[in-house]
Amino acid sequence: MAEPLLEVRNLSVTFHTARGPVQAVRNVSWQVAPGEVLAILGESGSGKSVSASAVMDLIDCPPGEITSGQIIYRGKDLLTMDADERREINGKRIAMIFQDPLSHLNPVYSVGWQIEEALTTHGTARSQAKAKTLELMEKVGIPNPAASAVKYPHQFSGGQRQRLMIAMALALRPDVLIADEPTTALDVTVQAQILSLLEELQHETGMALLIITHDLGVVAEIADRVVVMNAGEIVEQGTAAEVYANPQHEYTKRLIGAAPGQGEMHENPPKTDPILRLENVSKKYGEFTALGGVNFDLCEGETLAIVGESGSGKSTTARVLLRLEEPSGGRAMYNGRDLFTLSPRELFEMRRDIQMVFQDPTQSLNPRMTVYQIISEAWVIHPEILPKTRWRDRVSELLEQVGLQAEHAHRNPHQFSGGQRQRIAIARALALEPRVIVCDEAVSALDVQVQAQVIDLLDRLKDEFGLSYIFIAHDLPVVRDFADRVIVMQKGEIVEQGPVRQIFENPRETYTQNLLAASLDPDPEVQAQRRAERLARTA
């Protein structure tokens, strides 16, 4: 194996909190060589992002503190380097794709400018940078780059924002790319496109890739070696195939066992009366049509998955349905009433019934509230749900149900990992005991084990209380395990819908077929085989 390009030795990171220090990373060591892909797998909240941030010098000290360790890049310890040298490396030599694109993009600058800046900071001329930016945006699949470059982050869909982050990180063709969950918000086709783009770059420049992910499929597809982290420590490492085929550590075994897409598909969806019916719902942003007449029903006790390419209007559907954006046309009948014409008073009643888990968990949690306050807010607003004396217990219960701990209730959102925040958002939605929950990529940032746990929980609640879900996801195995019916969207329209088995086994539309074909298998062996086939086909 080649000389390592980046090596982390015995890294430990501690955060100071009001309730004492929290050791987020303990004695972690790993290394990547040029051209190599190292995947870090692990439980949500196990310190993956924090260790990556340490490499980028992004830990705020205090409250964070790197208590021990070295980070060696090309033989030099980054931790002892002075600020100027360090700056030369950041962005140019080592670049990072952040987990949470919305908060990591500056809301007040156009995305084109932000990508350009990555280039100009390290000496590219402005005119050149402009052209390069458009080229990059094109490469990551942003439609109409020239027009998109002058738009602002909030005008993009979740997946598009993630791709913008990727473009920004790739701008200077770094030696080492740290990709923190780079594909969580991407549908499989785009994901495939991005992964091959990364590969291509690796071939060209010998870039080392450190990919943090929970998607075993992605690991199988591109990783050479795997590091598994749990509770701030490395519990296992080895080549991707080895670890998958022959996991040593207890945790790894559980993780691999929990990989989705292996269970039974839901059979013949219970045909009950629709409680929600969307008729011809459309939404325009100025000239741009984000939704062009969407029709579907949601039945009681049903899980309706919406899949489709990034930017196809999935989130928009959800937001319009919840009246976060005013629709441009159409009706949404709920309990015999049109949601779009409700008065504020009636809307209040409806709010209790339909809840949403947002695609960007960080931004959807009030930074000034503790987790306890965030979750119990539901009961402040709707006091009839739960007497105040029981709040504390119920918060603990909900936190445990989503795989967090009761003591987390006192922390504030910024003290959590991406996946943990997403779980807080789920707990909040559940607190209201609604009848319909719209989950926009609700489990995409979770490791497969927690994911399975959460999905189990949702399934159980569905059975117990007759909840219905609109489940927006791009992760097809999860959809396969969880959904009763599936809607496939493209360019603001529904192209296909049907029971889950029908969609997965007999997709009618080519778009759906492509989608399924691009899906990744968690088994590296299988994936290697598919790749070989694919290469053969294109060759």
Added chain:
Amino acid sequence: MTQASTPVTTPPERSAFQTWLRLLWADKLAFFATLFLLFVLACAIFGPILMEDIATKQNLRGRNAAPFDLSQGFMLILGGDQLGRPLLARLIVAAQNTVAVAAGAVVMAMLIGSALGLIAGYSRGRMAELIPRLADVIMSFPSLLLAVIVLYMLDPSVGNIILVLAITRIPIYLRTTRAEVLEVRERMFVQAATVMGAPTPRIIFRHILPMILPTLLTIATLDFSFVMLAESSLSFLGIGIQPPEITWGLMVAQGRPYLTSAWWLSFWPGLAIILTTLSLNLLSNWMRVALDPQQRWRLEIGGRKNG
């Protein structure tokens, strides 16, 4: 389920009061600022009862007594004023009116101004257009003219002076609040609250206001000195508080001609104003940190180091 993050030590539960006290102690400047403010408050409450007589006892032949001269009794340690009254006692007595006027005006302006600003920023209806125009009008209405009008028609009582000063300060709170609301209301957590069915007041007070409050407090604390001095210029024009009533602002203004010959006349009350403002601001800076979970570690760590 594995334990992702274990607090190494679990300190015993403390009462909320103790926690805040510790956070306050962590910032020594803010701590002493608070002590000073409590002292001022005590002067404001008890000063007039205890010192009224000493503070009004004139001695024309011993006017402008120099400070730091203990031979004439402790009360003259800060010197005597134009009429030979001990400045120390007058400062203490004046605290009452001063605090009443300044706090009254600033608090009133802040409450009204930010309430209007919240409505203007949050509502998308007619109010959003109307309320800022109100601010425009007040901003361009000369405060002095307003004072003359109000205090001509009503008499120059403390309450009316508060009213005048409060009205003139409303626009800054209104406009600042509105500007911030325009931005904060677009944030996702506000939408999340909306989805939960949070009624508008809750969204405004629980989600939007806390984000804006630090800025408002910063402005308010600096406004204190402004209001104290503005009040004195009203007195000077004959439409504010008049002798024999006293305020620090009035003392400063009355000492103005003596600036080059008997500096202490306006220096001490001026210093009192500065110290009060400074203390308030240190306290509000502390609050900005203490109330912001993302910043609070600054105090938590400091507390540990020192505690």
Added chain:
Amino acid sequence: QENDVVIALNEELETVEPCMASQSNIGRVILQNISETLTELNTDDGSLMPRLAESWEDQGEGTWRFNLRQGVVFSDGSSFDSADVAHSITRTLSPDLTCEIGAKFFGGMTLTATPVDDNTIEITSDPAQPILPLLMSTLTIVPSETAMEFTREPVGTGPYEMTEWNVGQDIILTRRDDYWGEQPEVAKATYLFRTDDAVRAAMVPAGEADIVPLISQIDATNEATDFAYPNSETTYLRVDSNIAPLDDIRIRQALNMAVDRAAFLGTLVPEAATLATHMTVPTALGADVDLGVPEYNLEEAQRLVEEARADGVPVDTEILLVGRLGNFPNVTEVMEALQQMLSETGLNIKLEMVEVAEWIKYYSKPFAAGDQPALVAAMHDNNRGDPVFSMYFKYACDGLQSGICDEELDGLIADATAQTGDERGDAWRAVFQKAHDLYADVFLFHMVGFSRVSERLDFTPSIATNSELQLSQIKIK
């Protein structure tokens, strides 16, 4: 420049209209520098000197004849004759213009000016005015072409003409070559306006000004440059003698005795000020320096109040003590001290400091205090040498600012107003005596002002400096 002076005034000039020259800030620039008068008062002895009129005689029946100076030209080149005087009189008294000089000195009378020839004019007043020549020392003469509206380019016969007026910044007067009298030394005078006392005073040491007519007592610390001079102002408390308990003479006497006037001198009031015994300056006609200042005696004052109380006088009624902000230096402190002194007699005194617009309502009839007894602090300026400008207003039953109504006093005033010659002085003396006996007011001080003059100049401010500043009197060392 050697012969140029810079003068820093305390107020900006709002107009430069000659018929407004009785306002001291306008007068200081215009009076006798640009616009001259027929006669001029000698403030040292109260005598009347010729200026544009060389002589004058009483024709009887209210008519006076003035013989005008010849060979005088206005700064616009036109020559001065009796038509100019006639026009100036019409203009100053015209109701359309509301000139201050007209309203202040010629209220309630009609003047008819009849030119006899170019250099002689007869002026008749109705009712007859024994002091018409003195009144003419206030009336500024403008050319007969002057329009019947306020002018922004004053033209006069004086030794200077206005060559520049930058509103808000400065006014520049330049010496004329064709002045009829002696050529003054100062060639050019620049007037600046600075409201702040301390800054104004600092301008002389900083070399930015040569004369600062009004500096505050507190700043007047340099003997070489700072001059004190009586400024013809008299401070006093007007007593509402018609309202109980102030209608009782014992109470008024007690008020007078309770004020420790000496304690103010050298403290809140300049050392050089003198205790006042009557309404006009000591140099005015009829001034009686022998009138006694009520002696400070607190016990006696308290006794008088108690005595009055015993007789059923409502001594506990709240008495308003009204002061005017900015009236004179330290006014607030003086009023505070007075309030304390007066309260010590056992009376119930409430101090109220008010702004001028409100103060006027307390000071002039109908009194704003209404039924409430009030003591109104005022400062009266009579630098015209004759008490007629004061006494009727302040003491007659119908006097606009009179707090007293006493038949005998009314008679004495009417008598003195009509007198001429030496008897006039005696008649006024009797009026002063009567007012004094009635304790009609609480007199305080004949005030002094301070001016700062650069050591480069040879100029001593005098009582006249209050209303005019004759550049021709300034010599350069």
Added chain:
Amino acid sequence: MKKFLFKRAISSAISLTLLIVAVFFLSRLTGDPTDLYLPIDASQEARDNFRAVHGLDRPLIVQFGNYVWDILHLDFGDSIRRARPALEVVLEAFKWTLQLALITMTLVSVAAITLGSLAAFNVGGFFDRVATFFSLIGAAAPDFWVAIVAIVFFSLTLGWVPTSGTGTAAHWVLPIAVLFIRPFGLILQVVRGSMITALSSAYVKTARAKGVTPKKQIFVHALRNAMLPVITVIGDQAAALLNGAVVIETIFGFPGVGKLMIDSILQRDFSVILAAIMVTAIAIFIMNILIDLAYAVLDPRIRY
């Protein structure tokens, strides 16, 4: 954008009208200029005559009608005191005020934003403490103190600048320096507070990861996000200056609109009051429109 400007122009014009109407009637409740203009001993006849000449004897509503009529003919009336067109008097003074306000606010904004941002970059550090301490003391100190001490020190003792007045550039130094202090302190604090929050956001981390220099992290990435409250407060302070800095104008003999306004109010010179309010109000309204536009420019999420 056009629609916004149009709407704003209309609503501002209505506000202005209301303002003028309110001032017209309210100011007349505070008394009559006659007593203040005429000498105290003036006869009733002279007073009546004065009122008639200046139209003060007519019913208020008639006076108002005349005023409106005149305004429609662009005649803002004459100043009673100055016997000149009020608008002319006001514009003369406003010219000075406007210059003073512009220069001062430009300097203040640049200084406060720079120093405030730097203070926020290292919260609790030495620079932060020093900047906070001095700016607060300056902001809380009575302005005439500062002014007089500055004159005594810089003009009398050192002789560097003239004590007061206008004319040369040196004359502007002290007034601007003294006017600078209070808004500087206030704005610095607002910048500091707002920047503390902005600097701890995730997008600043992105910038750091890109290798952006601290200077750009502060002044490009964080600052623009922190600007909303800052420009609002700058606007407020600028409005205060446009209304006239009375103390400074008085002390330094600066012929601005503040002193003019105060004098006119005290003298009840109504035409000047109204003209002055009209002029300053228009300036302030325009400024507020610009500020509202700036919000939308600074933060693309804000749309009107």
